[in-house]
Amino acid sequence: MVKKMAQVVDMKQKLNIEERNMLSVACKKCIEPDRASWKMLSIIRQEEGVGWDDRNVTVFNWYKELVKKDISPICKLVLSMIDKHLIPKLSNWDHCAFVFCYKMLGDYHSYLAEIESGADKEMHTNEAKTAYKSAMRKAVMKLGRADPLRLDLALSYSVFCDEILGLRERSS
Numbered sequence: 314m315v316k317k318m319a320q321v322v323d324m325k326q327k328l329n330i331e332e333r334n335m336l337s338v339a340c341k342k343c344i345e346p347d348r349a350s351w352k353m354l355s356i357i358r359q360e361e362g363v364g365w366d367d368r369n370v371t372v373f374n375w376y377k378e379l380v381k382k383d384i385s386p387i388c389k390l391v392l393s394m395i396d397k398h399l400i401p402k403l404s405n406w407d408h409c410a411f412v413f414c415y416k417m418l419g420d421y422h423s424y425l426a427e428i429e430s431g432a433d434k435e436m437h438t439n440e441a442k443t444a445y446k447s448a449m450r451k452a453v454m455k456l457g458r459a460d461p462l463r464l465d466l467a468l469s470y471s472v473f474c475d476e477i478l479g480l481r482e483r484s485s
Contacts, residue, residue, distance in 0.1 A: 408455035415448035445470045
């Protein structure tokens with residue numbers, strides 16, 4: 314589904330609000346089951362993984378790697394689509410499109426930061442933070458306080474601060 318949406322994005326000069334929403338939903342529908350699996354595996358490892366023998370650890374790590382291999386290409390495709398096709402077509406006056414694109418950049422870098430470690434995790438964390446801050450600056454200046462996109466951005470950034478950065482006080 315993401316590949317089909319990438320083809321649509323490639324053909325269009327710019328996306329209207331309905332098309333942006335369809336893109337967002339299509340991407341989320343593709344990645345959410347795998348992200349849910351990743352989160353469940355992380356919880357299982359924390360709560361039940363103490364005292365596992367080598368075989369259990371090996372099987373667990375193998376399965377977690379499989380889930381990671383499902384998540385990573387989807388995120389990279391979405392990020393590529395945004396960087397190569399959406400951001401270059403942004404106009405200065407379309408504030409909603411700007412916030413939408415940079416929020417999605419933040420979201421998908423955040424998803425990669427969830428599954429990566431070391432330098433890759435740090436890179437995706439920094440990219441997500443930069444994208445969210447760009448979107449937030451524009452949203453605060455140009456969108457109303459109750460604008461659904463601004464509220465969605467605030468929620469995503471809050472979750473990022475809590476789950477990826479570990480800044481619980483910042484996320485509230």
